[in-house]
Amino acid sequence: xxxxxxxxxxxxxxxxxxxxxxxxxxxxxxxxxxxxxxxxxxxxxxxxxxxxxxxxxxxxxxxxxxx
Numbered sequence: 191x192x193x194x195x196x197x198x199x200x201x202x203x204x205x206x207x208x209x210x211x212x213x214x215x216x217x218x219x220x221x222x223x224x225x226x227x228x229x230x231x232x233x234x235x236x237x238x239x240x241x242x243x244x245x246x247x248x249x250x251x252x253x254x255x256x257x
């Protein structure tokens with residue numbers, strides 16, 4: 191297997207893991223905010239994650255979180 195093929199597979203694996211864990215959501219948020227509202231302030235990663243967590247816990251469709 192060539193070096194290029196290995197790099198391609200590792201890049202695909204990295205993409206998959208980032209999507210699976212939700213890590214890419216912040217990157218999409220930043221890109222969307224900068225595209226649609228260039229003058230709006232962008233939340234920090236910590237604030238973004240806190241906002242996502244609050245939204246998930248406040249939505250009854252997401253299930254009950256006991257802890």
